[in-house]
Amino acid sequence: MIEVKNVCKSFDGVEVLKNVSALFHAGKTNLIIGQSGSGKTVLMKSIIGIHHVTSGQILYNNRDFTAMSGDEVRALRQEVGMLFQGSALFDSMTVEENVRFPLEMFSNLPKEAWDDRVNFCLNRVNLHNANKLFPSEISGGMQKRVAIARAIVLQPTYLFCDEPNSGLDPKTAIVIDQLIQEITYEYNITTIINTHDMNSVMEIGDHVLFINKGEKSWEGNKDSIFESDNEYLNDLVFASDLFKKIKKNNLLNKRT
């Protein structure tokens, strides 16, 4: 469980996050949604400490992250996995070297067990026969899988995904979303996902936080989103004709 309390963040005097508070639950896919530029990435990077918050508190299972020493932060990092928007695979390393890297750096497992763990994770994300390829030689969807495998190789308690399906076709996007959700349930991970993809919201929105211009503007889940009368949220979620129709049908069904 991660708790964010009154977090503010500004860059050179420009306020990007304004007093955001939220609770992200273990064993659930927690979504942060909002328009491009609304501050999703900054919020996520503040939670993991790539950005230092200007004020506010971040609690990892009641441990105050903002008050931790450098060593404590580094220890905590080993409980954290992250999936970056552009996958961020190390392009000088092969697929299996990428997944093995966190093990080499931090694992207490004996060296002989590394390969097993690497192969287990690559199998878990359904990636076969790609071990020796370089990131530039595989498709975007496969890169995402490798990145997921790398993020879970040290069995994280917390998993962060920044726009996990940006740049993927709709079908692959859903597969990646479902994979993240399965892994979250399987290992009871506290997963936080940034997205502006409404398919993802409908698919895996266990808990949804809506950020508008750096402020928390709505909180709920994929079902309660239909009943929301938040103007900005409806603007974003039901922007397309398809989703407008879905919303209408959903409300009609409820009434009858």
Add this chain to the structure above:
Amino acid sequence: MNLITHVGRYSQLMTGVFKKPDKWNITLRQIVKEINKLGVDSLGITIIISVFIGSVITLQTVLNTANPLLPTYVTGLVTRDTLLLEFSSTILCLILAGKVGSNIASEIGTMRITEQIDALKIMGVNAPNYLIFPKIIAFCLIVPVLVIFSMFTGIVGGYIITYTGVISPNDYILGIQYAFIPYYIVYSIIKSVIFAFIITSVSAYYGYFSYGGALDVGKSSTNAVVNSSIIILLFNVLLTDLFLM
């Protein structure tokens, strides 16, 4: 951004670089890899340039010292000392700043904008140490080898050109042995190690603080080469003053 901010951020980065590595065996593996990439791969260009410059210095000296009053060994002596004192350290390092500096800045800059550096950070890896430390160590270790190669092949280049008949090869051989001061070689190597540190650390700095897209990586790379060259020239004056005056 002003000079003081640059110096501050550079020093901060270097404090991170010179922390104890998380895993020595990984660092050693990286150092070997970098020696290959930065050092061994620069051997070809070092030799080519040195041979040509060595022969051209010989030709120029012959042309410009055509005076019966001067002893015949002058050409060899001038070629040798030019190579030993300045060319094989300073000029070579300026050339390598172009090759190695842009390579380092663009590699690290690309890692920055594609969030690979953030990925390292999230894992709890000390990214400056993991990425930059092996490059600095590797290049400082290999640069004396490049310098020695450059001195040797430069002198050979001068020797080869004597066979075109400009001066007698024997006079040249006499010249390169005449009044030889071994300390010049030591001096050159010390200088080159300092230049190697400047090239790698300054280029890594510009790469590490890239922000934006591919275009910005290009800019970082240019900044890396231009600024490390200027700093090398500045230090060259200081070091010459310190070691030879």
